[in-house]
Amino acid sequence: MPNTNLHVRIISPQELILDTQADSVSSKNASGAFDILPEHANFITMIENSPIIIKPARNASQPASQAEQGGQGASVAGGPLVFNFPMAIIMTTQDNVNIYTYLPTKSD
Template sequence: MAHKAEQQTQQLSIRAKVYSPFKVYFDDNALSISAVNATGPFDILPRHHNFITLLSPCELLIRTPRGDQKIRISGGIMHVKADKVTVFLDV
């Protein structure tokens, strides 16, 4: 039964990695990611369309099955493709 619950979580999650040239801030599955770009706040959910954007200074919110993680950023680049989100900071 636990295996089935794990499969459901994986199907409803995205793989997220947030890092800078010298540090990895997050590298795990997430339920959603919230951030801000020039047009305002937005959310990335599973099955999101391919997407790339420049991030504005904000608190990046990563929701996981184990709780939320917040990362204060001064800006960055977000790339979303095939349920994989990569955030490059300090570039």
């Protein structure tokens, strides 16, 4: 039976921002809007100033990430997680989606 969820992680040099199961990840790159669903082909892209929308898995509890607490992400109870980073790289292999970004520290 194929995996029905994506394993999504948002990673910065400072910390693991989010680690959750999701139904989909959506955003927009230089070629246009895209969606990542389970069993997606291997994929890598750069995102600049476009929201990254993560739809939590129906069977997963929604995590309270540090990014949400710090204003980087927001969600409505049971709704999608929306992250706005100046730049991020999304890399998909099998059902794993890693989103690499940089969160400036207060000294930056």
